[in-house]
Structure formats: C-alpha cells, structure tokens
Amino acid sequence: MNELFSELKQAIIDGDEDIVEELSQKVIDESINPVDAVQEGLIKGIEVVGELWKAGEVFLPDVMMSAEAMKVGLGLLEPEIAKLGMSEGESKGKIVLGTVEGDIHDIGKNITGAMFTAAGYKVFDIGTDIKAEDFVLKAQEVGADIIGASALLTTTMSAQKQIIDYLIEHNLKDQFKVFIGGGPTSQAYADEIGADGWAESADEAVALADRMLAK
Amino acid sequence: MLPKYNVLTEEQVLIIHNESIKILEEIGMDFEYEPALKVFRDQGLKVEGNRVHFTREFIEGKVKLAPAEFTLHARNPEHNLVCGGENIIYMPGYGAPFIQLADGTRRKSTMQDYENIVKLAGASKNLHMTGGTVAEPQDIPDEIRHLKMIYSSIKNSDKCFMGSAEGRERAQDSIEMAALLFGGKDVIKEKPVLISLINSLTPLKFDERMLGALMAYAEAGQAVVVASLVMAGSTGPAALVGTLALQNAEVLAGIALAQSINPGTPVVYGSTSALSDMRTGSLSIGSPETALFISASAQIARFYGVPSRSGGGLNDSKIVDAQAGYESMMTLMAASVTGINFVLHTAGILQYFMAISYEKFMMDDEMAGMLLHYLKGFNFDEDGLAYDAIAKVGPGGHFLTQKHTRKNHKKEFRTPQLSDRAAFDAWSKEKLDTNQRAHKQWQEVLANYVPPALDENIDKKLLEFIAQRS
Numbered sequence: 001m002n003e004l005f006s007e008l009k010q011a012i013i014d015g016d017e018d019i020v021e022e023l024s025q026k027v028i029d030e031s032i033n034p035v036d037a038v039q040e041g042l043i044k045g046i047e048v049v050g051e052l053w054k055a056g057e058v059f060l061p062d063v064m065m066s067a068e069a070m071k072v073g074l075g076l077l078e079p080e081i082a083k084l085g086m087s088e089g090e091s092k093g094k095i096v097l098g099t100v101e102g103d104i105h106d107i108g109k110n111i112t113g114a115m116f117t118a119a120g121y122k123v124f125d126i127g128t129d130i131k132a133e134d135f136v137l138k139a140q141e142v143g144a145d146i147i148g149a150s151a152l153l154t155t156t157m158s159a160q161k162q163i164i165d166y167l168i169e170h171n172l173k174d175q176f177k178v179f180i181g182g183g184p185t186s187q188a189y190a191d192e193i194g195a196d197g198w199a200e201s202a203d204e205a206v207a208l209a210d211r212m213l214a215k
Numbered sequence: 216m217l218p219k220y221n222v223l224t225e226e227q228v229l230i231i232h233n234e235s236i237k238i239l240e241e242i243g244m245d246f247e248y249e250p251a252l253k254v255f256r257d258q259g260l261k262v263e264g265n266r267v268h269f270t271r272e273f274i275e276g277k278v279k280l281a282p283a284e285f286t287l288h289a290r291n292p293e294h295n296l297v298c299g300g301e302n303i304i305y306m307p308g309y310g311a312p313f314i315q316l317a318d319g320t321r322r323k324s325t326m327q328d329y330e331n332i333v334k335l336a337g338a339s340k341n342l343h344m345t346g347g348t349v350a351e352p353q354d355i356p357d358e359i360r361h362l363k364m365i366y367s368s369i370k371n372s373d374k375c376f377m378g379s380a381e382g383r384e385r386a387q388d389s390i391e392m393a394a395l396l397f398g399g400k401d402v403i404k405e406k407p408v409l410i411s412l413i414n415s416l417t418p419l420k421f422d423e424r425m426l427g428a429l430m431a432y433a434e435a436g437q438a439v440v441v442a443s444l445v446m447a448g449s450t451g452p453a454a455l456v457g458t459l460a461l462q463n464a465e466v467l468a469g470i471a472l473a474q475s476i477n478p479g480t481p482v483v484y485g486s487t488s489a490l491s492d493m494r495t496g497s498l499s500i501g502s503p504e505t506a507l508f509i510s511a512s513a514q515i516a517r518f519y520g521v522p523s524r525s526g527g528g529l530n531d532s533k534i535v536d537a538q539a540g541y542e543s544m545m546t547l548m549a550a551s552v553t554g555i556n557f558v559l560h561t562a563g564i565l566q567y568f569m570a571i572s573y574e575k576f577m578m579d580d581e582m583a584g585m586l587l588h589y590l591k592g593f594n595f596d597e598d599g600l601a602y603d604a605i606a607k608v609g610p611g612g613h614f615l616t617q618k619h620t621r622k623n624h625k626k627e628f629r630t631p632q633l634s635d636r637a638a639f640d641a642w643s644k645e646k647l648d649t650n651q652r653a654h655k656q657w658q659e660v661l662a663n664y665v666p667p668a669l670d671e672n673i674d675k676k677l678l679e680f681i682a683q684r685s
C-alpha cells in the first residue's frame with residue numbers, strides 16, 4: 001500500500017495528471033484510505049515540488065503541471081472522503097482567486113494559484129472577468145480564508161476596491177482577508193482601498209499568506 | 216539604404232504560412248463581436264457560435280487586397296509618412312501606466328507626462344511621429360482619457376499620431392476629431408490620417424473592444440495595425456516557429472476582416488511576440504528570442520506584401536542602466552535592419568512595457584538616430600570614394616586639413632546627441648553617466664520646445680467637441 005502512495009507522490013512530482021488520475025481511481029476501487037492517499041501521496045508530492053521551486057531547481061511549467069495534477073487527484077479523492085464521512089485533514093488555508101471584472105489577463109493569476117497550491121493551500125480559481133459579488137459568493141460557499149483578486153489594467157484596479165466595498169456593505173469584511181495583485185497595483189494602492197495584503201509576485205503572495213494566517 | 220536582412224529561407228516562410236492556414240482552417244478563431252461574425256457569415260465562412268473557420272482561399276484572397284504601402288497624413292504635410300516599402304517610422308512607447316524617474320523611484324503617469332512626451336517626440340529629429348497613449352494619464356477619468364489624449368497629440372505637435380483602439384465609440388471619437396482637424400470625414404477617407412493598434416487576444420481570439428475599433432477605422436478608411444502578442448511558453452507554445460505560426464494566423468484573420476469590410480483598407484502586420492520567463496512568468500521583451508520574432512515578422516509581412524510593425528527599444532530592465540541599453544539596442548536594431556516599417560515603442564520603454572522613462576526616451580532617441588544613420592549605408596559617389604583626397608595626402612600625412620574632410624564629414628559622420636566622446640579628464644569634471652545626462656537633456660528640450668501653432672478655429676471646434684462628449 002505504501003508503494004501506491006509513493007507512486008502517487010512521484011506522479012505529482014512529475015506533474016503527470018493521467019497517472020495521478022489512474023492511481024487515485026485505484027485508491028477508490030481498492031477501498032484504500034483516501035485520507036492517507038491525500039496526505040501520504042498527493043501532499044507529500046506537492047511539498048517536494050514546493051521545495052524544489054524554492055531551491056530554484058524547477059521551472060514554472062513543472063510547478064503548474066504538478067498543481068494541475070494535484071487538482072485532478074483531489075477532484076477524485078475528496079468526494080470519496082466526504083462520502084465516507086471522513087475528514088481530509090487541515091489544509092493551510094483556502095483561497096478564492098480570480099481576475100476582476102473587465103479584465104481578462106490571467107497568466108499572473110494562474111501562476112499565483114499554482115504557487116498557493118504548491119504551498120499546500122486549497123485554491124478555487126474562478127476565472128477572469130469576475131464580478132465583485134461572485135468573488136464573495138464563492139468565498140462564502142467554500143469557507144475561504146482569502147479572496148485573491150488580480151487586475152492588470154489601471155482601469156480595472158477599481159474593481160478590486162469594489163470587492164472590498166461589497167464586503168463592507170454586507171458586513172463581511174472581517175470574514176475574509178482580501179489580497180490584491182497584478183502589474184499596476186502597489187502596496188500604496190492596497191492600503192488606500194483597505195486590502196489586507198498585496199504582493200508583487202506569486203512567491204511573495206504565498207509568504208504573506210503564511211504570515212497572515214499563522215497569526 | 217542597406218539591403219534588408221532575412222532570417223528565414225523562402226521555404227521556411229512558406230512553412231509558417233501553411234501552418235497558419237492549417238490553424239485557421241482546422242482550429243478556427245473566436246470573434247467575440249456579432250458584427251464581425253456577420254461579416255464572416257456574409258463572406259460565406261462557416262461560423263459556429265463565436266468560432267470562425269477560415270479557408271485558404273478566403274485568407275489569401277483578402278490579404279492580397281491590402282496595400283503594400285500607404286501615406287499617413289500629418290497636420291504639417293512635411294511630416295506625412297509613407298508606411299511600407301523601405302521606410303521606417305519611429306515613435307514613442309505605448310500604454311505604460313508608470314513613469315520611472317531618474318532617481319530610481321516610480322510613480323503613476325499623468326496627463327502632464329502625456330503632453331511632455333508628445334512634445335519630446337515633436338522636437339525629435341529621429342522620431343517620425345508622436346504615437347499614441349505615450350503615457351497612460353491616470354489622473355483623467357477613463358471615459359474621457361482618449362479625448363484628452365487625442366487633443367494633446369493634435370495641439371502639441373504637427374506630426375502624425377494614433378487613434379484610440381478602446382472600442383467602437385472611442386474609435387469613432389478619434390475619427391470625429393481627426394475629421395475636424397483635416398476638414399471632414401470625406402477628406403480623411405481618401406487620405407488616412409489615423410493609425411490604431413488592434414490586438415488579438417492570444418491564443419486565437421479577438422474581443423469586442425478591439426473588433427469594434429477595427430471595424431470603425433476600416434469603415435472610415437483609416438489605417439490599423441493588426442498585432443498579436445504571443446507570450447511564448449504561456450499564451451503560446453514554447454517554440455519559436457509554433458509561436459510565429461500562431462501569431463501569423465491571428466494577424467492574417469484580422470487583416471482579412473479589415474479587407475472584407477473595406478477592400479484596400481491600409482493595414483500593418485503587427486507582432487509583439489515575446490517570451491514568458493520560465494522562472495517568474497514575466498514577459499521578457501529584451502530577449503534574443505524577441506529579436507528573432509521581430510526579424511521573422513518583418514520578413515513574413517514582406518511575403519504578404521504588407522507593411523510591418525514590431526520591435527522598439529524593448530527591455531526588461533527596471534532602470535536606465537546597461538541592461539536597458541543593450542537589450543533595447545538589440546531589439547531596435549533587429550527591427551531596423553530586417554525592414555520593420557512601423558516601430559511602436561521605439562523610445563522610453565522600461566520594465567517590459569510597464570513604465571516609460573524620460574531619460575530612457577532620450578537614450579532611445581539617440582539610438583534611433585544612430586540606426587537611421589546606419590541604415591543609410593554607404594555612399595559610392597566621388598566624394599564617397601574620396602580618391603582625390605587620398606591621392607593628395609599620399610603616403611604618410613593626414614586628412615584633417617583637407618577640404619574634402621571639412622566638407623564630407625558633415626555628410627557621412629553623425630554627431631552624437633547624448634553619447635559622451637570627451638577625453639577622460641574632461642568627462643571627470645562632472646562625471647555624468649547616461650542617465651544623468653539624459654535627465655538634463657530632456658528638460659532642456661522641453662523648455663525650448665514651441666508647439667506649432669494650431670488654427671484657432673479648429674482648436675475651438677475640437678474643444679467644443681470634447682466638452683460635448685464629456
């Protein structure tokens with residue numbers, strides 16, 4: 001059985017979603033403990049990738065493919081865990097991530113999502129051109145810790161503020177931490193609109209979340 | 216003029232063309248704008264939802280309708296520009312939201328910056344037009360930015376400038392203002408005065424705003440640059456040829472749309488394709504791969520018989536330093552020697568399009584001057600061969616006191632504007648580096664610049680139009 005977990009771990013490291021899918025299905029078919037498969041297989045694998053990334057030994061496509069493979073594995077095993085009434089164990093935090101309304105730039109957001117996944121967070125990527133309300137609804141639905149909003153245009157930065165305004169308006173501001181990012185944004189702008197966090201790069205965003213959620 | 220340098224064989228160009236046709240036929244492209252879909256449907260193409268499937272005959276036939284060159288008219292006819300052929304047109308950077316200052320800090324750009332850069336481009340001997348969105352004026356509300364920018368371009372220089380590409384309505388506003396300046400829409404329909412930047416949404420899409428603008432300009436007979444920015448590795452494959460084929464498919468589809476709306480619409484084949492850095496994900500525009508994309512684009516456009524746009528003083532540096540200089544020279548030179556006709560982003564760009572710097576602007580202006588001189592190539596007439604002078608001086612001796620030298624050096628040598636050629640001790644008195652010299656220089660140029668007078672009547676009409684649209 002340990003053999004299967006180490007194969008899962010390796011498939012995550014290799015970023016091979018086909019093999020992850022196959023092995024996860026095997027876990028289900030053979031009634032192996034899915035929580036162990038997640039903890040000993042998937043998460044162990046993504047931890048290795050995170051370390052390799054920090055050490056500068058792998059490139060973006062490596063991390064992003066591992067994050068994708070992770071998603072595939074979780075997509076199969078999580079429903080199984082729920083079905084069995086088991087608990088998955090704590091993730092470091094949940095983050096709802098999207099690009100704001102009027103903006104379709106998504107590369108930076110995708111990278112940020114992958115880095116959060118590689119760091120052990122659960123990421124809910126809701127896509128591009130997303131209304132303030134939809135960020136918040138998704139965050140409520142999944143019980144997110146962080147709402148992450150990306151904006152690449154000076155004309156769409158105001159939509160990041162709209163998310164915060166929406167939260168204030170609905171008395172939800174203290175339920176979520178709002179992180180903003182994207183080329184034209186800055187710490188000064190984050191302060192101005194009352195965002196909880198800003199980061200210039202995906203790595204820094206993860207480090208910031210680690211600090212903030214540890215409190 | 217130096218002959219243009221090719222980086223692909225004829226066979227390789229054909230391979231890229233055929234790959235693009237395969238992409239357009241078999242995969243197709245999404246157009247998120249009903250009026251554009253209607254045009255394609257009317258042309259008999261297969262349209263499913265937003266997906267348009269092209270045919271080789273359609274694409275090749277339409278691209279043939281695009282003119283090989285066209286004249287862009289300026290307020291001052293001396294500044295009219297021929298776009299295409301052997302010509303090269305340099306202009307400032309486009310769209311940057313920040314100004315990088317000489318002291319290393321960065322701030323938001325403003326309307327004042329826009330005006331300053333138009334003036335610097337107006338004053339430049341090396342920049343042929345003043346461009347568009349030379350700085351993103353963040354202090355002006357979004358809804359009226361385009362009006363203020365066009366007005367500033369008209370008022371502060373009499374060189375050619377660009378129209379807004381932010382949707383049909385803003386394109387229409389640009390056209391109205393140009394018509395007021397040039398004496399009516401019929402006049403400008405015959406003589407294009409505006410050129411605008413229409414970008415695809417890589418991979419394989421065009422959005423509503425860009426298509427709306429493209430259609431408005433095509434209908435009004437104004438020129439458009441149809442450009443694709445593939446980030447190889449993220450929005451495109453991590454392969455140079457595949458990236459070119461993808462870019463080419465998008466640009467061909469855009470050109471075909473413009474020609475379907477108004478056959479003969481002046482179009483420019485545009486490329487800003489570059490790399491995604493595989494560590495940070497950042498766009499990397501100061502790379503050798505970008506220089507290859509630029510060079511290949513010039514040649515591919517030549518193959519289709521349309522003018523090309525690419526290159527510029529492109530770099531990934533954060534400040535005006537050696538990296539900014541060497542990367543910019545590589546990409547500006549690649550564009551210049553391979554025959555790019557329309558060089559957006561020639562001057563001012565830093566930080567992969569995120570910032571404009573005044574100091575970088577002056578440095579690029581110098582590089583543009585150097586390259587214009589380089590492109591002139593060699594002079595083979597009697598003065599150029601200089602046999603008489605050589606004979607007169609004979610073995611030993613020197614040429615410094617020759618009449619030929621006194622006269623001819625002014626023709627054949629270029630005097631630098633910014634570069635320092637002084638002796639070490641002379642330089643040591645102030646020890647100014649390029650950044651510091653450029654900082655002084657742009658302030659002097661601005662202080663001495665007198666914008667060419669604008670007819671009071673036209674000025675009034677333009678201001679009235681802006682007031683009415685605000």
Ligand code: B12
Nearest residue numbers: 103104105106108148150153154181182183201202310496
């Ligand atoms: C690629 C690109 C495009 C592609 C986008 C493809 C895609 N799938 O994303 C296309 C061609 C479609 C495009 C379209 C447009 N673009 Co564009 N684009 C760019 C470009 C060149 C690169 C963006 C990019 O991906 N960078 C790489 C990524 C990795 O960086 P990043 O997004 O900043 O992300 C990092 C950090 O910011 C951070 N981060 C990002 N998100 C988040 C979120 C959180 C929560 C946190 C904490 C951190 C974080 O982490 C990331 C990784 O480290 C930029 C210029 C630039 N250099 O950034 C222009 C740029 C942003 N675009 C610009 C413009 C104007 C446009 C258009 C309006 C059309 C046009 N004229 O080109 C349209 C707008 C479409 C729309 N409605 O959104 C301007 C914006 C100017 C302004 N005033 O704001 C820029 C600056 C270029 C310019 N100088 O003109 N664009």
